[in-house]
Amino acid sequence: xxxxxxxxxxxxxxxxxxxxxxxxxxxxxxxxxxxxxxxxxxxxxxxxxxxxxxxxxxxxxxxxxxxxxxxxxxxxxxxxxxxxxxxxxxxxxxxxxxxxxxxxxxxxxxxxxxxxxxxxxxxxxxxxxxxxxxxxxxxxxxxxxxxxxxxxxxxxxxxxxxxxxxxxxxxxxxxxxxxxxxxxxxxxxxxxxxxxxxxxxxxxxxxxxxxxxxxxxxxxxxxxxxxxxxxxxxxxxxxxxxxxxxxxxxxxxxxxxxxxxxxxxxxxxxxxxxxxxxxxxxxxxxxxxxxxxxxxxxxxxxxxxxxxxxxxxxxxxxxxxxxxxxxxxxxxxxxxxxxxxxxxxxxxxxxxxxxxxxxxxxxxxxxxxxxxxxxxxxxxxxxxxxxxxxxxxxxxxxxxxxxxxxxxxxxxxxxxxxxxxxxxxxxxxxxxxxxxxxxxxxxxxxxxxxxxxxxxxxxxxxxxxxxxxxxxxxxxxxxxxxxxxxxxxxxxxxxxxxxxxxxxxxxxxxxxx
Numbered sequence: 001x002x003x004x005x006x007x008x009x010x011x012x013x014x015x016x017x018x019x020x021x022x023x024x025x026x027x028x029x030x031x032x033x034x035x036x037x038x039x040x041x042x043x044x045x046x047x048x049x050x051x052x053x054x055x056x057x058x059x060x061x062x063x064x065x066x067x068x069x070x071x072x073x074x075x076x077x078x079x080x081x082x083x084x085x086x087x088x089x090x091x092x093x094x095x096x097x098x099x100x101x102x103x104x105x106x107x108x109x110x111x112x113x114x115x116x117x118x119x120x121x122x123x124x125x126x127x128x129x130x131x132x133x134x135x136x137x138x139x140x141x142x143x144x145x146x147x148x149x150x151x152x153x154x155x156x157x158x159x160x161x162x163x164x165x166x167x168x169x170x171x172x173x174x175x176x177x178x179x180x181x182x183x184x185x186x187x188x189x190x191x192x193x194x195x196x197x198x199x200x201x202x203x204x205x206x207x208x209x210x211x212x213x214x215x216x217x218x219x220x221x222x223x224x225x226x227x228x229x230x231x232x233x234x235x236x237x238x239x240x241x242x243x244x245x246x247x248x249x250x251x252x253x254x255x256x257x258x259x260x261x262x263x264x265x266x267x268x269x270x271x272x273x274x275x276x277x278x279x280x281x282x283x284x285x286x287x288x289x290x291x292x293x294x295x296x297x298x299x300x301x302x303x304x305x306x307x308x309x310x311x312x313x314x315x316x317x318x319x320x321x322x323x324x325x326x327x328x329x330x331x332x333x334x335x336x337x338x339x340x341x342x343x344x345x346x347x348x349x350x351x352x353x354x355x356x357x358x359x360x361x362x363x364x365x366x367x368x369x370x371x372x373x374x375x376x377x378x379x380x381x382x383x384x385x386x387x388x389x390x391x392x393x394x395x396x397x398x399x400x401x402x403x404x405x406x407x408x409x410x411x412x413x414x415x416x417x418x419x420x421x422x423x424x425x426x427x428x429x430x431x432x433x434x435x436x437x438x439x440x441x442x443x444x445x446x447x448x449x450x451x452x453x454x455x456x457x458x459x460x461x462x463x464x465x466x467x468x469x470x471x472x473x474x475x476x477x478x479x480x481x482x483x484x485x486x487x488x489x490x491x492x493x494x495x496x497x498x499x500x501x502x503x504x505x506x507x508x509x510x511x512x513x
Contacts, residue, residue: 002220002375003029008195008209008232009225010035012172013346013363015179016055017223018188020367023059023154025374027187034191034209034217046172046285046292047075047272047357049452050094050164055364057152059182063168064141068513069178071287072170074136074270074505076126078356082276083409083465090118090464091271092356093126096163097456098491100484103476105491106440106459108484111472119463122488126165128495133267135508136166144498156368157361158450167357169272169285169292191217198236205340206232221375224344228330228351233337233344243332246424247403250280250353254308255294255325258316263289263506270505274355275314276409278302279416282314283354288513291315294325296353301416329353333395338384343370350395355405358398361452365394390450397451400426401458407433410466436462439469 005021007014010033018033056063066072077093097104105123113122121127129136136144143149145165152160184190197210208218209232224232233239245251260266263286273284280297295311302310308324316322333350337343345366352358369390373383406420407429428447435445446458462468 001377004219005029005031005221005223006209006217006219007031007033007223007225008035009039009227009346009348010176010180011225011227011346012176012179012360013227013348014223014225015176015183016360016363017225017345017367017370019059019179019183019186020055020371022183022186022188024371030189031183031187032189032191032217032219033183034193034195034211034214036194037192038194046287047078047169047283047354048167048360049357050167051157051160051452052167052360052364053164054152054155054157054160054368058154058156061182064512066175066178067168067170067509070170070174071289072168073268073286073288073509075167075169075272075357076136076165077130077271079130079269079271079273080276080464081273083274083405083411085411090120090460091124091127091130092457092460092464093120093124093130094163094165094167095124095126095456096454097123097459098487100487101479103473103479103484104440104456104459105484105488106456106463107473107476108481108488110440110469111476112481112484113488120460123491125491125495125498128499129502130269130271132499133269133504133506134499134502135270135505136502137508138501139503139508139511144502156372157365157452163454166270169287171287171292195231198232200236203340204237206236206342220341222342223370224342224348225346227347228328230334230344230348232342233334233339233348237339237342239339239344240335241330241332242335244352244399245331247426248331248352248399249298249300249423250296251329251331252299252304252307253294253296253327253329253353254304254311255292255327256311256316256322258291258293258319258322260286260290264510267504268506268509272357276411276417277310277314278414279307281355282311284315288509296329296355298416301414301419333392336384336388337366337391338370338387341379343387345370349391352395352398352402355402356398356453358452362394365452366391393449394451396426397447397449397453400429400447401451401453401461403429404433404458405461405465408436408462408465408467433467436467437469439473 077091081089193211193214206222208216268286275282279302285292293315295307337349373387411417443455
């Protein structure tokens with residue numbers, strides 16, 4: 001039996017891993033987490049997928065238990081600004097497309113829709129809620145989509161059948177602190193110390209990590225949560241890293257924490273914003289009391305000094321006292337995230353730019369799959385092989401989806417955006433883009449393995465970025481459009497009704513914070 005797990009590194013990855021393992025196995029597996037108080041975490045991952053609720057439900061946590069401790073807020077969508085042209089925007093919501101007569105409303109919008117109404121506003125309810133800064137919950141705590149509410153129990157990402165209508169923004173450092181308290185109260189051994197050496201046997205299997213003050217920490221299974229350093233997986237076990245920079249060149253970021261003292265008056269946006277800039281894009285994440293913001297860019301087209309000036313002028317003019325956090329990003333994935341008795345989770349496993357808020361998702365997927373593939377003393381190699389295959393598929397699928405954002409965007413006004421149109425693409429993406437010029441993609445023509453994004457996300461990004469089919473599907477000319485027109489009208493009716501009924505995001509969050 002595998003009875004002891006040692007997690008090296010804290011932060012969001014370390015504490016999500018520790019608490020999930022404890023929730024899964026209880027006292028049957030000893031969990032030790034060692035972290036240095038001299039190594040700060042990146043702490044940029046402040047936006048999530050809607051599927052993150054599976055993690056909290058698995059731990060038995062209601063959102064009202066943890067949100068007030070983490071400056072948390074709601075995320076109904078990502079708003080993409082200036083990706084087609086200056087002044088243009090569209091939403092990528094947590095909302096599946098409705099259908100009529102076997103075709104999505106996106107198909108019907110191409111055939112019947114009012115082109116004065118943008119695709120996202122015509123086919124989804126969520127954009128209207130975002131524009132009106134609405135909460136997804138009533139003041140009594142009930143969800144506007146009542147059939148989707150309630151605990152998921154002990155379920156995982158891939159088991160989500162219905163699309164939940166929101167995700168979260170939170171302060172990653174505060175979440176790690178909350179999970180640290182939660183985990184230690186439930187038996188996680190917490191060691192605050194510096195790891196000075198990693199020791200392995202003649203086979204290359206890790207036997208123990210040596211700490212400065214607590215000596216040796218031995219274990220059966222080791223989880224590397226040491227961030228971009230990859231202390232165990234890369235430095236000790238020498239696992240090769242597969243770079244994605246040939247197709248995703250953004251390799252740096254600069255971040256600011258911007259106080260919002262007038263948030264009560266101005267309200268809170270219930271969405272992440274991704275604003276296209278000359279050499280990359282800026283994220284804006286509204287938290288309760290402040291905004292997290294940062295400029296993601298390629299150092300081939302922009303210097304760190306120029307990036308910081310651009311970010312300050314955009315997000316915090318006149319607030320020169322705010323400390324800027326400059327980050328070098330390692331873009332790509334390990335060839336294998338599970339090697340011998342070591343599993344890398346979080347930044348030590350893989351990372352891509354946070355354009356679609358995938359950082360927390362990768363952590364959650366990694367720890368869920370580790371529980372599903374947890375070994376015994378025989379260390380069946382097929383368990384590790386299947387784990388590595390699933391992790392690789394997720395990363396490669398997300399890579400393809402992110403490259404689509406740049407390849408399909410019609411913006412081409414700077415050297416950075418011009419280069420995006422001729423840059424190499426992952427195998428298969430060019431074929432998908434060509435297909436999407438004929439008709440909308442579906443579940444059979446998007447990336448074929450689980451990667452966190454459904455067909456509606458691919459369709460939304462392609463249409464929002466300006467990559468439209470030349471014409472609607474010919475079959476629609478032979479179908480009575482009355483039902484589709486009624487469904488498109490129902491979207492607008494539902495949107496107006498919810499905007500009237502729901503409180504503002506700031507008002508609801510004030511009631512629980």
